[in-house]
Amino acid sequence: MATQMKENDESGRQVIDSVVIRFAGDSGDGMQLTGTQFTQSTALMGNDLATFPDFPAEIRAPVGTTYGVSAFQINFASHEIKTPGDAPDVLVAMNPAALKVHLRDLVPGGVIIINEGAFTDRNIEKAGYKSNPLEDGTTEPFRLFSIDISKLTLAATEGMDITQKEALRAKNLWTLGLLCWMYDRDRQPTIDWLNTRFAKLPEIAKANIAALNAGHAYGETAELPSDINTYIVPKASTEPGVYRAVTGIETTAWGLLVGAQKAGLDIFLGSYPITPASPLLHTLSNLRQYGVVTFQAEDEISAVCSAIGAAYAGSLGLTSSSGPGVALKGEALGLAVVTELPLIVVNFQRAGPSTGMPTKTEQSDLYQAVYGRNADTPMPVISSSTPGDCYECAIEAVRLATKYMTPVMFLNEGYLANAAEPWKIPNVDDVEPFPVEFRKDAEGFHPYLRDEKTLARPWAKPGTPGLEHRIGGIEKDYDSGNISYDPDNHHKMTKIRAEKILNIANDIPLQEVSTGEETGDLVVVGWGSTYGAIEQAVKHCNADGLSVSHVHIRHIWPLPRNLGDLLRGFRNVLVPEMNNGQLVTLLRAEYLVDAESLTQISGQPFKVADLEREIRSRLEKQS
């Protein structure tokens, strides 16, 4: 249990150092909004935090059903945290279906806040309960706080010029008000947000604010069950600086923007709507005054092809998608590799194969990224670990693409796209510029003339006099850039394309151990969003004196050049992944190490406790 009770402060609130709250309700109950607003307030209170939005793919699944339940989990603390928390201490269930789906995760003795008004016979039956869970002992192991939120919301908005339906929709704000009271959160940011959001519907804004305040007032004045407390979570002691809460979508967009500026290029994004990548298209479409052209293409193929066309013409070509869309882009990526044009593919991975579970997270496109094209078609692959890390990875992707004239695969994750965390706002000026130099000089030019050091070919954009040339998918002659079917030339070109990419290993940081010693009994190797969970699990084990280290890989291809030696310094290698074992195969193939796979393919992030148990069991087996 994350909550650790300490003494009460002068206001009578219990001081705790962390708590995990899960808001769950029907898709139409506004749980994502409630969670996001609670997150904003929490961030402004100075707590460290991590969130996990978990919502269905259906926009409006039938009301009251278990598959229509939408949830938002937040973990916040007075110390550094890295995950949204294993199990909630508090579950807010706005209807029986939400209780049915999420009660199993609640810690023993945890608090359930229930909207009693939604527990009608019909809703109870729809959720699949045989009897009323509030009366049949289902909730006995927990602390139940049952309130008719629907009724109280209607009362709070009585007399306002809105329909009853509109009034009832404010019940999420009522709930938020209650939680703000329980955890001493400021309501003002939410009030400000509501006033902006409903600027054209002042009555709706008024009703929502009234509900928010009523929920808070209820906490202050009503007689509460004796086992329900109020809490204080003190500020986390974090590094000084200016902070904000961010999601991976925002940081990815900003990183790409900063990268483009450092390269001195305009951005062209070709994209096709797909869950969960579309928000990047939306975000960049709102930044078009910054030298950004966004193009919603007719399909995934056109999206990547238009971006390659734009790259040919001298823009920074971007395309964003998720696994199934990236599959459609495969042939065009081969063309980008063979024509050696810079391009960034952002893959917000989701659970697959095929349509899979579009709103659920997974990291199962590593094979696709590294190997997933016809023929020998290498490209750098980079992966982000946290919403904040997406910013740095995006800049790095731009640097590599433009310096080495190559498409770069940026493996992002659906989870990172939507999850929020506090982010120390970096200074854009701290990033060293890496300006692109377009070829201008016609003397001695041919399109495949390579830079001796980077092996990159020149970027000669149409419009430049004297550099007229033709490129394309047909193999090119090493010495002239003209089309060539010469057998030896093809061998040479295939080798040079591979070498160019492998050479990037000399231009990326050496692999570091993020926690633990440089050698030892066990190293846990991860990539992507599992970073936080692994880091915490390994730290817990280190605290007990166990010899275990954490290695987190950002550069999936080429791998850091010291990685093999590093892994060989440990007796055992464990690779937890949210897939059926992909990085583990790559590591085994590259280094001939006997790495062991640990898989979880549930569409849910790893829990720290589960990883800790697995690590301990490995170490016990060894001894």
Add this chain to the structure above:
Amino acid sequence: MNVQSPPEKLKPNDFASDQEVRWCPGCGDYAIVKSVQRALADMGSDPAKTVFVSGIGCAARFPYYMSTYGFHTIHGRAPAFATGVKLANPELDVWVIGGDGDMLSIGGNHTLHAIRRNVDVQILLFNNQIYGLTKGQYSPTSQVGTRSPSTPAGSVDSPISACVFALGCNARFVARCVDTNQKVLPGLLVEAKQNKGASFVEILQNCIVYNDGVYSAFTEKSVAADRQVVCEHGKPLIFGKDNEKGLRLVPGKLELEVVTIGENGITEDDILIHDETNRPLALMLAGMLPPEFPVAMGVIFRDPGPSYETSVVEQIADIKEKSPPESLNTILNKGRTWTVV
């Protein structure tokens, strides 16, 4: 006063690259490349600002034979690449080259959307009603009954008319010409270029190896005048060796018929005047099939509208004016922040 010498006017040959042309001897593509080079020379085009983008197929080898910029891409996707090129640099003169399989089969979707958006590119579709580079399979424009390696007993599916398709996609410039018509084709290409927007030109091209003579029923010299009608805006749709035939609407019906001037009291005044801005008329003309009707040539439809990249540029300029760009540090610090000291 300094006398500046006028920029050297390039000749058609100056637009040819040094690469050996690898089309079959007698292929209609030779005539087309000549016409394109002639058109560029006539317009005084700048090779440095001209880009040819192609897909895959015999026609798609085209960029290699031009001394301009060129991008030989992947099957069917040339219109998508071209859209990216044009959006990235609207100053460039972009030409899209492809065949009937490339642009109407595997790439039909991209052709549709490049036309619908009205991206300012010239789309030249070399229609030979066959797959050449893959050795002779029937194509989406092949006539019913076409015998090919994949349809040994003859194809059974109906073909699509390239120009009717383009008109259905809301094309604002649709023209048609025969590959060897060197007198007309260069001028038509100049008109295509002058139209700001997606200009669609169907070039009826003879594949000497796999579909030889597929158009000879109306392109042979002896029959051409009787079996082709040249569309000219504001002029009567008259054809025939002696200009004796014409098209008119069947009285009381939205239907064309061929009539002979001087017969049954028909005079030149009865002949339909071509209105290139009339889409329903253009659809009827584009859909005419021999032998009942002549094949329509020339500019079948032209009704210019705002081009896509122009609208995009204008919209971005408007956004820049309304909310001028700030420093990226400002963006990162916008919204709710808090300070830890």
